[in-house]
Amino acid sequence: MSNDTPTQVGELLDRAHALGGDPRNTNYAGGNASVKAAGHDPVTGQDVDLMWVKGSGGDLGTLKESGLAVLRLDRVRALKTIYPGVEREDEMVAAFDYCLHGKGGAAPSIDTAMHALVEAAHVDHLHPDAGIAIATAQDGPALTERIFAGRVVWVPWRRPGFQLGLDIAAIQATNPQAIGAILGGHGITAWGATSEECRANSLEIIRTAEQYIAAHGRPDPFGPIVHETPGEEVRLAKAAQLFPLLRGLASTDAPMVGHYTATPEVLDFLARAEHPRLAALGTSCPDHFLRTKVAPLVLPPDPAEELIRHLHAAYRADYAAYYARHAVPESPPMRGADPAIVLVPGVGMFSFGKDKQTARVAGEFYLNAINVMRGAEALSAYAPIEESEKFRIEYWDLEEAKLRRLPPPKPLATRIALVTGGGSGIGAATARRLAAEGARVVVADRNLAAAEKVAALIGGADAAVAVRADVTDEAQVQDMVRRAVLAFGGLDLVVNNAGLSLSRPLLETTADDWDIQHDVMAKGSFLVSREAARVLIDQGMGGDIIYISSKNSIFAGPNNVAYGAAKADQAHQVRLLAAELGEHGIRVNGINPDGVVRGSGIFASGWGANRAAVYGVPEEQLGEFYAQRTLLKREVLPEHVAAAVFALTAGDLDLTTGLHIPVDAGVPAAFLR
Incomplete structure (x- = not known):
């Protein structure tokens, strides 16, 4: 860090690494953290109140100072006076650019208002599986009160943005005893006067939820086992046989790279009776379904090729119908109707993306979703956000803008x-x-x-x-x-x-x-x-x-x-x-x-010496000898x-x-x- 950076920023980075490095706390590239502190204004020579917050697209576990957006706190909070209302809240993201302080830094994320408007020096927003399980339970508000007794409060679902920041700030103001909130359908937010207090409050919410689910949840939330799971050798053979066909189908609209997951959690989910019903409900946390799509393609055990093709065609038709149900004239075009996740009982999960990392992360996010479903079903019933809300996020103009900012793919990308x-x-x-x-x-x-x-x-x-x-x-x-x-x-x-x-x-x-x-x-x-x-x-x-x-x-x-x-x-x-x-x-x-000759395993293993002897030149000059007998005289x-x-x-x-x-x-x- 530079000499002008307050020590609180180092504490923020340490907290981000500690929280983001544990998958129980948040998913890859999910959530954000912030700190408010005094910083130097080189124009006036005075200190000003600033906020450092993880920028758009970063990952908490590997966050660096360059991945933070730095904003003037007074200017961000002044945006409340010009806020045009929830129907136009997306305009506020562009306004954040006029609140930036200094050069460089990351682009402010959609969650910036959540951090700025909460009256606490340190704020965390995370996507822990246990927290989202409470957030997606059918009786989430009652569970929140029962589990946390007012120490953590319920915030009804709202798409991330300026209004959600206002909602959380209002609930914090009316609940001074609270250390954080469960965000309906989404995740958690915690705050504290110091970085250590904020981290402790985040972990208290997460571990309390985990412990409550373990102590009070049903032991078989996914129902009885109805599909046999074969041994690893058989599973891998089936996966290798299915994968090329599935990849080809998942690449109908655009070429994809695949990833295969067969963790015990995935195999257990697919072996049980309730997995088709729950998979059809789709994921809930925006970070999850943005990467896994609205729902996976679920296949039966040992599916024949003809059936796979039929179910894939049905999936594409269903996705197109989903788009048609919710699209408005200004919606971005449909990006593709192929599944990002394919589930096969007895085999595992196949995930797809534009590169290996994207495919792997999609699989990791669906594993998060399985854990969320398990927790919600153990305590209550899994009730993700409405389909219309999923569409509003999947085809959000702000998400579309992120895609447009991506660099063009390399020539052999996806190959x-x-x-x-x-x-x-x-x-x-x-x-x-x-x-x-x-x-x-x-x-x-x-x-x-x-x-x-x-x-x-x-x-x-x-x-x-x-x-x-x-x-x-x-x-x-x-x-x-x-x-x-x-x-x-x-x-x-x-x-x-x-x-x-x-x-x-x-x-x-x-x-x-x-x-x-x-x-x-x-x-x-x-x-x-x-x-x-x-x-x-x-x-x-x-x-x-x-x-x-x-x-x-x-x-x-x-x-x-x-x-x-x-x-x-x-x-x-x-x-x-x-x-x-x-x-x-x-x-x-x-x-x-x-x-x-140079770098060649063949020439180094004796061929070079033999050819040099045939041509009557020293072996170390063989490359130059070959070059001189060519038209271009180049090695x-x-x-x-x-x-x-x-x-x-x-x-x-x-x-x-x-x-x-x-x-x-x-x-x-x-x-x-």
Whole structure:
């Protein structure tokens, strides 16, 4: 923090981290916290009353000072005099910009008024599952009084905004004994004179609600078990089989990435009799249904494909009808009718979003919703906010404005890539380039440690995962593809890069030399393409299969009959599969590199020394030797091959299939004829 920042701001950040770091207290990016304190006005040289509050879109658990909006408290409170009423309260968000103090800082959120208008130095607004359970119970006001005996007061549902801030401030003023409030259908708000008192009051509300539900709630709020939950191995097999089809359906309006959740809470909910009724009621807290949509798609156990497609079509029709019931002329256009959450008893929950993090967070929010339903049903009956109110938030102009402010997606956003031989050389460079362009990447390699290193450099599990796989082993290839599907929901882009080379004259080439190279490159590519094609066809979203072949697939070089023949096999697989898979929108293309020495696992494992000996040059000069025999006199690097993969898959060549692109700096003997 800067020297001019009051110590209370540091206390605010500490409180935010402590509360936001525990999922029992609030969901990811949910809730906000604030502090009011004196700050320096550089214009007058005097102290002024300021408020620091978490800005729009931030997360409490990871909040930094830059994520706070800083406002003049007197100006925010003066907005009460020009407030035009609840029908025009959205105009107040733009007015917050005229209350900002200093440079930088985050944009003020819709909850700014809640913090400014409450007469307390510190204010928290949180979305704890236990608190929302009380807030969505049919008799929430009576439960609030019974549980908290006036120490916490009930605030009827109101959409977040300036009027809600006025409501909470009025209730606080008339209930001086209160430490906070239950916000109907929504969450909790707490306040305190110090940061520690505010944090303690927030935790008192949350833990008291948890303890009351545990002590007084029914033990089986979701009813009896009516569906069997199989063991993990069977569940994962079913999930991997269903996921590509579900992802394809969930991508009808826009491509999506998926996330699979099978926690005990999810599986128990889906095993019990009441889950269809409760799921149909939808979620309640605005943070929840903004990410999970108004309700999930619920499937029966072991659904057949025809039934899944029928229920998906019915879901889309129901969603369109929901939009039609509530839309007004000024409403934003319908954003898409596909489900964000799909529930399957005995299997688990599938969640979808524009990237892996969005899909994962949607699943986490629906788990929050399950916990809310459990608590509300244990004490009373789950009664979320009205459908019309859900629509007002889902298609809120302010939410639409947030979407418009998002940066444009990267070229490979929503695409899921699998790169074999991804632990080094061309494979590692390709994995990095695809991830940089927005793809989620599965880095596969026989050397798991190398694959893990590449995946870690790309980012966390939302960006890349590592898988150990020997592409010569059919079972390992099937497992590799299954794990890719379970990680991200399916596949879009497969790069057959795994390879090796043994450079020997014909008379010194053994049958084992021949077999191992054909096993890895010819057979391995076939196995990977076959298993990937099953997923691509089930998804119905098209896709790309890229073969990293070689100049040697068409050029007769010395002392490499086994390698050249295996690469020629790969090159012809490109043509054969392009012809066969085109009807499914799957494009198959190849890349023919040459002389990729630096960073290459093949060259480092002995091939480089052999080729250097063949050409009579020192091994350390082999790359330069290759460069000098090309038309462009430039050395080919792994990144150049990765760039060709990107060019083939980023969309500008979407009508190109069956093509081999040379990446060799110009070798006339390898020109395609």
